[in-house]
Amino acid sequence: MKKNLKRKLLLLLTVSSLAVSFPAFAENHDHHHQHETMLSTPDISNASTDSIFNITDNWTAANGKTFQLNKLGGKPTVVAMIYTSCQYVCPLTIQNIKRIERSLSAAQAGKVNFAVFSFDPKRDTPAKLTEFAKLHSITSPSWVLAQGSEGAVRKLAVTLGIKYKKVQSGDYEHDATISILDSNGVIKFQADAMNKNVDGATDALKALLH
Amino acid sequence: MKSKHSTFISTLVLSSCLFSAVAVSAEDMVRVEDMVLVPKGSFTPFFLKKDDITNSSSVATTAVDAFWLDATPVTNRKFQAFVNKHPDWHKSNIKKIFTDSHYLQHWQNQEGTVNAADLDKPVVNVSWFAAAAYCEAQDKRLPSTDEWEYTLTDNDRDTENLQKQIMAWYSVPNKELPTVRSKPANGFGIFDMAGLIWEWTADFNSYMAPPDSRNSGDKNLFCGSGSLNASNLSDYAAFMRYSYRESLKGNFTGKNLGFRCAKDAK
Numbered sequence: 001m002k003k004n005l006k007r008k009l010l011l012l013l014t015v016s017s018l019a020v021s022f023p024a025f026a027e028n029h030d031h032h033h034q035h036e037t038m039l040s041t042p043d044i045s046n047a048s049t050d051s052i053f054n055i056t057d058n059w060t061a062a063n064g065k066t067f068q069l070n071k072l073g074g075k076p077t078v079v080a081m082i083y084t085s086c087q088y089v090c091p092l093t094i095q096n097i098k099r100i101e102r103s104l105s106a107a108q109a110g111k112v113n114f115a116v117f118s119f120d121p122k123r124d125t126p127a128k129l130t131e132f133a134k135l136h137s138i139t140s141p142s143w144v145l146a147q148g149s150e151g152a153v154r155k156l157a158v159t160l161g162i163k164y165k166k167v168q169s170g171d172y173e174h175d176a177t178i179s180i181l182d183s184n185g186v187i188k189f190q191a192d193a194m195n196k197n198v199d200g201a202t203d204a205l206k207a208l209l210h
Numbered sequence: 211m212k213s214k215h216s217t218f219i220s221t222l223v224l225s226s227c228l229f230s231a232v233a234v235s236a237e238d239m240v241r242v243e244d245m246v247l248v249p250k251g252s253f254t255p256f257f258l259k260k261d262d263i264t265n266s267s268s269v270a271t272t273a274v275d276a277f278w279l280d281a282t283p284v285t286n287r288k289f290q291a292f293v294n295k296h297p298d299w300h301k302s303n304i305k306k307i308f309t310d311s312h313y314l315q316h317w318q319n320q321e322g323t324v325n326a327a328d329l330d331k332p333v334v335n336v337s338w339f340a341a342a343a344y345c346e347a348q349d350k351r352l353p354s355t356d357e358w359e360y361t362l363t364d365n366d367r368d369t370e371n372l373q374k375q376i377m378a379w380y381s382v383p384n385k386e387l388p389t390v391r392s393k394p395a396n397g398f399g400i401f402d403m404a405g406l407i408w409e410w411t412a413d414f415n416s417y418m419a420p421p422d423s424r425n426s427g428d429k430n431l432f433c434g435s436g437s438l439n440a441s442n443l444s445d446y447a448a449f450m451r452y453s454y455r456e457s458l459k460g461n462f463t464g465k466n467l468g469f470r471c472a473k474d475a476k
Contacts, residue, residue, distance in 0.1 A: 050306040158460035165416035
């Protein structure tokens with residue numbers, strides 16, 4: 001009887017700590033501490049109702065792993081949308097994200113995600129994304145390049161306020177925007193990805209890293 | 211005697227249950243028929259039209275595959291059923307990222323549900339996210355802008371009349387929304403493409419780019435030389451629709467902005 005109760009308690013503890021540790025992954029430490037007082041009723045869905053993590057579409061990373069946007073939680077994230085057959089705008093976008101990365105100290109850069117989503121579900125397979133990463137010397141584990149369904153791409157673009165259209169050649173007309181999310185997935189800053197001056201984005205990121 | 215009486219009552223109750231069950235399934239059948247197969251075809255989006263007749267050979271058309279389309283815009287009745295099933299989309303629960311503050315603002319009673327008088331009017335005050343979620347819940351999707359515009363052109367069956375009808379509505383918007391199906395269907399069998407509400411499309415956030423203008427990333431289509439690109443100014447109504455869509459964001463709502471759903475023909 002006693003043993004049984006113990007086991008039940010243990011199970012309860014395990015379950016609740018699991019349930020709590022997951023949203024904690026998507027939240028900063030302040031939030032985590034606030035939530036610790038409510039162990040019994042962790043509220044995952046209400047974490048932040050203006051977070052893009054409320055979008056639950058699946059994405060596939062260059063390494064073939066499937067994930068949802070809330071995997072980017074816990075750290076600020078630099079987000080952009082590109083497609084790999086794009087000749088000019090997209091390589092420049094990547095260069096400017098790298099400028100942002102270089103403007104941070106190594107310690108700071110390790111606390112930031114760099115997430116690049118493809119407009120082009122047909123051509124940008126994980127293998128193609130891997131090749132693209134190699135071409136642009138992207139090796140840091142802080143980076144993720146991903147592809148998703150047409151619907152997932154549209155929903156993310158609408159959420160980020162990015163306009164795009166697939167044209168007959170199979171290429172895409174698109175806005176080039178860099179967005180900075182906080183660790184809860186709330187958009188904090190957006191800038192033209194063509195602008196070589198990345199001070200605004202860098203400042204926004206540094207403010208989030210405090 | 212007493213027991214006979216109660217049997218009678220329970221029979222009555224039972225039969226009324228049966229009756230309502232029949233009514234529900236009949237409604238479901240109607241729901242299936244509520245979609246119309248729009249045959250494949252093509253149309254010329256206004257921004258590809260050229261005024262210059264000598265250039266007419268260069269007029270590009272946009273091909274559209276066959277697809278299913280809701281015969282009418284989604285009504286308050288149907289959207290209420292969706293909200294009942296998916297409480298995340300109730301006006302008191304909807305996540306901030308998915309709407310502005312006017313979501314379903316015409317559902318004014320305390321429970322945040324629809325007024326009986328509005329049941330068969332098109333649902334409005336819904337964001338793109340809510341519209342997309344509704345369609346996904348029915349195993350459908352929002353129509354693309356091309357599909358929507360192609361359906362509106364009605365294979366050019368009665369263009370002149372259609373343009374007049376559209377312009378009349380654009381210049382004097384409805385004071386109060388009529389119910390769906392108040393006017394005859396178009397040649398495809400689709401109702402209310404013009405004269406009722408503006409409608410969300412899946413890719414409302416598209417560029418109106420001609421297929422050969424790659425790398426332009428032209429944000430000034432409607433300014434200066436850009437507007438000359440959209441050259442058939444006689445199609446002013448289409449110009450208004452495209453620029454209206456351009457002005458939208460996914461979380462916007464409007465008291466004349468609703469939607470209908472589509473589905474691949476397969």
